[in-house]
Structures are given as C-alpha cells and as structure tokens.
Amino acid sequence: MHDIDVFEYAPTADKYRLERKHRPVKQLGSHQVRVAVKAVSLNYRDHIALHNLARRQVGGRIPCSDGAGVVAEVGAGVTRWKVGDRVMGSFFATWKEGPFQMAHHQHDLGGTVDGMLGSFVTLDESALVATPGYLSDLEASTLPCAALTAYHALFVRGGLSAGQTVLCLGTGGVSVFALQFAAAAGAQVLITSSSDEKLARAIELGATHTINYRSHAEWQKVVHELTAHRGVDHVVEVGGPGTFDRSMQSVSAGGHIALIGVLTGFGPPTGSLFPLVARNIRLNGIYVGSQEMFNEMNQFLASHQLYPVIDGVFPYDQSPQAFEWLASGHHFGKVVIDLSATH
Ligand SMILES: NC(=O)c1ccc[n+]([C@@H]2O[C@H](COP(=O)([O-])OP(=O)(O)OC[C@H]3O[C@@H](n4cnc5c(N)ncnc54)[C@H](OP(=O)(O)O)[C@@H]3O)[C@@H](O)[C@H]2O)c1
Structure with missing residues (x-):
C-alpha cells in the first residue's frame, strides 16, 4: 500500500465541496488500528457539514462518522483486535460508557477529527466496536450514528x-x-x-x-x-x-x-x-451514544434479527452523488457508499 484514497471537505466561498485526495501511509502508533473501510453511510449531519449550515470549520477533514470495515493492520500494543476482525467506528471515539462529557466533542468522527470516507482509516483500538456477525458491511455502516x-x-x-x-x-x-x-x-x-x-x-x-x-x-x-x-x-x-x-x-x-x-x-x-x-x-x-450503548444495541439488533433499511448504494467515486441523494430527501432509511472496490 503506497497511499490512502480519501475524500476531504474543501472550502468554497460559502460552503464545502468533496475533493478526492491521496494521503501517505503513516506508521501506526502502538494502540492504533488500520481499518480497510468497506462501507460508509451518510447522515443529515454530513449534509449540514458540507453545506456549512452549522458554521463549523471542517476544511481538510475526511467526512462521515459512520463506517464499517476489516482490521488490516494493528499497532504493536493493540490487544483488542487482530487482522481480519470486522469492526465499525464509534461516532464519539472517546465515549466508552457513563454520562456524556464535553471533552468527547473533540473526538467526533467526520467533525472535529477525520471520519470514515477513505479506503483506509486509522483509529485508536478503543474507538472501534465489533460488527454484528449476521450483518453485511453495507448494513453495519448504518449503525454508529442513526x-x-x-x-x-x-x-x-x-x-x-x-x-x-x-x-x-x-x-x-x-x-x-x-x-x-x-x-x-x-x-x-x-x-x-x-x-x-x-x-x-x-x-x-x-x-x-x-x-x-x-x-x-x-x-x-x-x-x-x-x-x-x-x-x-x-x-x-x-x-x-x-x-x-x-x-x-x-x-x-x-x-x-x-x-x-x-x-x-x-x-x-x-x-x-x-x-x-x-x-x-x-x-x-440526545447526542448519539456511548460504545456501551452501541454494544447493547447490537445485541438487541441480533436478538430481533433486525436489518437496517438501505435506500441507495453508491460506489465510492460517486460519493458526491450520494450526498446529493441524501439532500434530495427522496431516500427511505439510509444512504450508503460502497468502498469494497477501493482495496
Ligand atoms: N442528536 C443526534 O445525536 C443526532 C443523530 C442523528 C441525526 N440527528 C439529526 O436528526 C435529524 C434526522 O437525521 P437523519 O440523518 O435521520 O436525516 P435524513 O435521513 O436525511 O432524513 C431526511 C427525512 O426527514 C424527513 N423530514 C424532513 N423535514 C421534515 C419535517 N419538517 N417533518 C417531518 N419529517 C421531515 C423527510 O422524510 P419524508 O421524506 O418521509 O417526509 C426526509 O426524507 C437531522 O436533523 C440530524 O441532524 C441528530
């Protein structure tokens, strides 16, 4: 792997556009995990960011909180995951359990820190949640936020x-x-x-x-x-x-x-x-939830065999069109970007 293919928010006069970039591969920190992203789902929040509706500075940031993929590489000190594990990102990378703390606002994927819309992402081992075995990556990508x-x-x-x-x-x-x-x-x-x-x-x-x-x-x-x-x-x-x-x-x-x-x-x-x-x-x-709630929810989903409703799957290179489809409001349920062809 020579570089990583990502989309970034690029500033325009009054909002942002999605710009495709290549970033160099960096060596992992001791507790970091490299995830090969297989699918990303969109939330209205991503539309808010792209159109600058909340006046939030996201220039240069990788969009989207929600993604699912496979562990591709682990840092020397990682104990929770191994190569090949199926994982999802956690919206607030640091909100593990208990009540919300304002410090978690500094760790929201696709907002304050880089998100999931890239071929590979690097996250701390504690910022990941195991994918329910019965769901596909496209389905699992819809879980972290909505x-x-x-x-x-x-x-x-x-x-x-x-x-x-x-x-x-x-x-x-x-x-x-x-x-x-x-x-x-x-x-x-x-x-x-x-x-x-x-x-x-x-x-x-x-x-x-x-x-x-x-x-x-x-x-x-x-x-x-x-x-x-x-x-x-x-x-x-x-x-x-x-x-x-x-x-x-x-x-x-x-x-x-x-x-x-x-x-x-x-x-x-x-x-x-x-x-x-x-x-x-x-x-x-309500502001999304903790990893403890996320794991509890995954048990509920599995015990009721619930499947996320996906209405629109776009290939990675059509990510801008996926954002437009979400903005149109024509969808029912979730809009998903398929990254499986990027690896
Ligand atoms: N606080 C949090 O943690 C959190 C987390 C996720 C989302 N949110 C927020 O929750 C909202 C929904 O997010 P989402 O990602 O689910 O959005 P979404 O998938 O983009 O939902 C769009 C749908 O909302 C419906 N809608 C639009 N205007 C409406 C209105 N005036 N009355 C009733 N329904 C209306 C429309 O449904 P129909 O086509 O059926 O009319 C539209 O298709 C957004 O404001 C988002 O920012 C907050």
Missing part, C-alpha cells in the same frame, strides 16, 4: 416498554431505525411522512398508524384522534424548531420527547414551552 441515536433515545433515556406508543417524524435514517426498534419492542408506532409511498413502506416495517404531514399540516390533531385523545408516550423529535410545538402537543401527560434533530433549522422553537411543565413532560436531549 441507529445508536434512536436506541439511546427510546431505550436508554426513554425507558420504552411493550404496549407504549411512539411517534416518529419523517422516514429518514433515525426515524426508520426508531420505527424498527419500537415495533420490535412491542410498541405501537405512529409515523409521519411527506410521501404516501413511504408511509406504505413504513407499514411493512411494523408501523401501526401513518400520517402524511403534507396533506395533514396539523398532524398533531391526527395523533390525538389516533390515540383516543391521550397522546403518545414517546416522540422521536428530529424536526427541531418547525415541528417541536406540534410534538409537544402530540405527547401524553407524563410522556417523553427525545430532542434529536434540526431538519427545520437551528432556531428556537415557536410557541410556549409551558406545556412541558403543565403536562409533566420529560424532555431529553
């Missing part, structure tokens, strides 16, 4: 139990994983989408009720009708300021909102926050 966020929201912080009701907004990566997890746990799942076709796919995955948020702009009223005016036990809130008020109106007294996303922007929510108080609502901010 799946773990949904799992953390529903089970770790939400305490979801069978028989409860869950509302998922839209049919992107986080929401489709939340639908699959909640249905597997025996919950009733309500899900919204701009597309009736996507809602039909959601029913096949176990959704109990569907709502088109384009034809029902006041979708919170439909949620109330569908829940005998009680509201849902959990809302997986990925919309942000443009949906938060309706999410608040959709949740039951004593219910739970997992605040996750910014699909409608980064501004403050419209409307009063007082319903949170008056109805004793639990509000949890």
Whole structure:
C-alpha cells in the first residue's frame, strides 16, 4: 500500500465541496488500528457539514462518522483486535460508557477529527466496536450514528416498554431505525411522512398508524384522534424548531420527547414551552451514544434479527452523488457508499 484514497471537505466561498485526495501511509502508533473501510453511510449531519449550515470549520477533514470495515493492520500494543476482525467506528471515539462529557466533542468522527470516507482509516483500538456477525458491511455502516441515536433515545433515556406508543417524524435514517426498534419492542408506532409511498413502506416495517404531514399540516390533531385523545408516550423529535410545538402537543401527560434533530433549522422553537411543565413532560436531549450503548444495541439488533433499511448504494467515486441523494430527501432509511472496490 503506497497511499490512502480519501475524500476531504474543501472550502468554497460559502460552503464545502468533496475533493478526492491521496494521503501517505503513516506508521501506526502502538494502540492504533488500520481499518480497510468497506462501507460508509451518510447522515443529515454530513449534509449540514458540507453545506456549512452549522458554521463549523471542517476544511481538510475526511467526512462521515459512520463506517464499517476489516482490521488490516494493528499497532504493536493493540490487544483488542487482530487482522481480519470486522469492526465499525464509534461516532464519539472517546465515549466508552457513563454520562456524556464535553471533552468527547473533540473526538467526533467526520467533525472535529477525520471520519470514515477513505479506503483506509486509522483509529485508536478503543474507538472501534465489533460488527454484528449476521450483518453485511453495507448494513453495519448504518449503525454508529442513526441507529445508536434512536436506541439511546427510546431505550436508554426513554425507558420504552411493550404496549407504549411512539411517534416518529419523517422516514429518514433515525426515524426508520426508531420505527424498527419500537415495533420490535412491542410498541405501537405512529409515523409521519411527506410521501404516501413511504408511509406504505413504513407499514411493512411494523408501523401501526401513518400520517402524511403534507396533506395533514396539523398532524398533531391526527395523533390525538389516533390515540383516543391521550397522546403518545414517546416522540422521536428530529424536526427541531418547525415541528417541536406540534410534538409537544402530540405527547401524553407524563410522556417523553427525545430532542434529536434540526431538519427545520437551528432556531428556537415557536410557541410556549409551558406545556412541558403543565403536562409533566420529560424532555431529553440526545447526542448519539456511548460504545456501551452501541454494544447493547447490537445485541438487541441480533436478538430481533433486525436489518437496517438501505435506500441507495453508491460506489465510492460517486460519493458526491450520494450526498446529493441524501439532500434530495427522496431516500427511505439510509444512504450508503460502497468502498469494497477501493482495496
Ligand atoms: N442528536 C443526534 O445525536 C443526532 C443523530 C442523528 C441525526 N440527528 C439529526 O436528526 C435529524 C434526522 O437525521 P437523519 O440523518 O435521520 O436525516 P435524513 O435521513 O436525511 O432524513 C431526511 C427525512 O426527514 C424527513 N423530514 C424532513 N423535514 C421534515 C419535517 N419538517 N417533518 C417531518 N419529517 C421531515 C423527510 O422524510 P419524508 O421524506 O418521509 O417526509 C426526509 O426524507 C437531522 O436533523 C440530524 O441532524 C441528530
């Protein structure tokens, strides 16, 4: 191996573009592992970075938190992995267990540090998680961010139990994983989408009720009708300021909102926050999850034989097109880049 083929964020006047580069191969540190990346999946976060929507400096950085591959080389002091092991990167390379610490923000793959969109990546041995044996690398690449966020929201912080009701907004990566997890746990799942076709796919995955948020702009009223005016036990809130008020109106007294996303922007929510108080609502901010949660989630996935839903696989050299497909919002579930031909 002479060099490593990567994409980098290259600055333009007001955002970034993806630029293909070759980097020299560096000798591994004692506890480092070189991973031959087989697949990378995209998250809305990668769209935010590329289009500079959060005003974050990512110039020269390798994009994407989510990837899966095979250990190609290990440093002299590595004990956890051996060549040939199948592994995934961990979104926060340093968040192993316990509560979140602000220092982990300095170690988010594809943000503050280099991510997974390259033929090989070098990571500390402690920043990797074992791939579930029954999943392909394409499937496993979808787990580190979207799946773990949904799992953390529903089970770790939400305490979801069978028989409860869950509302998922839209049919992107986080929401489709939340639908699959909640249905597997025996919950009733309500899900919204701009597309009736996507809602039909959601029913096949176990959704109990569907709502088109384009034809029902006041979708919170439909949620109330569908829940005998009680509201849902959990809302997986990925919309942000443009949906938060309706999410608040959709949740039951004593219910739970997992605040996750910014699909409608980064501004403050419209409307009063007082319903949170008056109805004793639990509000949890969720930022992906720890490796301990990741391993627990992998056991849940395997025990329920859940398969990630992939809607769009692009070859590595078409990575920019993969980003465009994600930005179009036409996908249902996850968009994946296949790097298997790069080694
Ligand atoms: N806090 C965290 O740890 C964390 C982790 C992952 C993601 N996120 C955030 O969560 C959000 C979702 O991420 P993702 O990667 O799952 O996104 P994604 O796959 O790109 O999801 C896009 C889908 O969201 C739906 N959508 C867009 N605007 C909507 C609206 N106003 N109301 C309802 N649905 C809407 C659309 O579904 P339809 O086509 O069905 O209408 C669209 O196809 C993003 O804001 C992302 O930054 C946060």
